[in-house]
Amino acid sequence: MSDVEWAYVAPLLPPAPKDGRREKHDRRDIVDAILYVTHNGIVWRALPADFPPWKTVYGFFDRWKKKGVVIRVHDGLRDEVRQAEGRAAQPTAGVIDSQSVKGAQTVTLPTRGYDAGKKVNGRKRFIVVDTLGLLLGVLVLPASRQDRDGARQLLLDHYFTTPSCRHVFADGGFAGKFVDWASRTLKTTIEIVRKKESQKGFEPLPKRWVVERTLAWLTAHRRLARDYERNPASSAAFIYWALIQTMARRLARGTPVARWTPRTTTDSKTPSRFRTGSQIGVQAAVRRSVRGRCGGRRGGSSAVRSGSPARIWMVR
DSSP states (O other), X not given: OOHHHHHHHGGGSOOOOSSSSOOOSOHHHHHHHHHHHHXXXXXXXXXXXXXXXXXXXXXXXXXXXXXXXXXXXXXHHHHHHHXXXXXXXXXXXXXXXXXXXXXXXXXXXXXXXXXXTXXXXXXXXXXXXXXXXXXXXXXXXXXXSOHHHHHHHHHHHHHHHOTTOOEEEEOGGGOSHHHHHHHHHSOOEEEEOOOOTTOOSOOOOTTTHHHXXXXXXXXXXXXXXXXXXXXXXXXXXHHHHHHHHHHHHHHHHXXXXXXXXXXXXXXXXXXXXXXXXXXXXXXXXXXXXXXXXXXXXXXXXXXXXXXXXXXXEEEO
16 A cells, blocks of 8 residues: 555544553554455455554454444545546445345355355345445355345444445346335335346346446455455455555556546557567567578478577477
8 A cells, every 4th residue: 555545544443442451563554455455355364564464453353343444444435436537425325236146155055045046156246336436235145045034134234334325326137026025115216227128138227237346446456356254244355445445546546447448549440459560570570580590391390400599499
């Protein structure tokens, strides 16, 4: 975490307690170690020696998870990102979706299930995001839980934590009685965004694509590529830490990451991201040189004699 990123995170952490022994390790090193585990997916005992001891890092992770510190830090950064984008701190619309991920052997049997639709044995993550893709709420349940059932519990928590958000977009998996229940009980409008009848292959759907991008942000962190946690609350905490890192970088940079676009080229057959003009010339010169050393043979496999400066194998 850079100095600019730490300047956004540090004020949101609770102050060090005045009673008892003073903290031996710097808070920034603790946060860096937690983010290292989140991004690289290592076990706690495999933390490099440059970080504080793994027991100390895990102690802070567990303590901040139980006291809700990680949620407060996340929500504070989310409000700053929204204000930097010219939005109000509290959103008025959101998008809900679920993601089934495989569970490792460390996932206990009572907290895992089998998603017959996606054929995944593990857990299911239910998330609600705003129209910028920033997380508003998360709930981790067994993968066997139906979307409509899991969404009820998540929206009930979302009703109290974000009272200004009363319009939620969802996919067809949340249609049915869940829409009527949300309108009657939570006074929340659920708008179902369905695929086009003529759609073939992947196509971003209006309003819904932001939540798919958020799920991609999460799975870019190896700790979240599958579920390794015994406690579902730890899985939710790692999701918050992954987005804390994402939002801190976004605030430090000032703008979102620009989408990569291929460079223009005059050769329409060969994309420039694979070969450039200079690379083509170098490759042709190497082939001519190798054919000369190998006696002009073009087919089969041949090698330069052992006395040559380098061994070059040609396979047609």
